[in-house]
Amino acid sequence: MDPVITIxxxxxxxxxxxxxxxPLKPMRWLGKSAIKLLIGAFMLFLLNTIGTSFDIHMPINIMTTCVSGFLGVPGLAALVIIKYAILP
Structure with missing residues (x-):
């Protein structure tokens, strides 16, 4: 599709x-969800940046972004524990 038509x-x-x-409520809900997903991706980026010295790497994909975005720091800690302690 032509970019001019899409824009x-x-x-x-x-x-x-x-x-x-x-409608105000659905737009507010979508906006808050988008902000949480962006924060989750940023937290994963920071974990990967800081974690390189500790040999910690977490892939940034939609599932890890959702968990870290909606659950926050405890969700990020749970992802790290699941990856390194439970999974081989």
């Missing part, structure tokens, strides 16, 4: 949402 569709949808108004 036009996205801009059109944004304009329609601005004119009609979006």
């Amino acid at each position: 036009s569709i996205v801009v059109g949808l944004i304009l329609i949402l601005l004119l009609v108004g979006a």
Whole structure:
């Protein structure tokens, strides 16, 4: 698909949402979820950056990002424990 058409569709949808108004609760829920996923990916990135000196590496994928984003630091610790203590 042509990038101009894709950008036009996205801009059109944004304009329609601005004119009609979006339902507030679902948009707030989606926004909070997106922020939590970004924070989870950032925590995994920091773990991988700092953990290189301790030989700790956790892959950054959708499942690990969801666990670390929605559960926070305890979820990140659980991922590390599961990877290094339970799995061979």
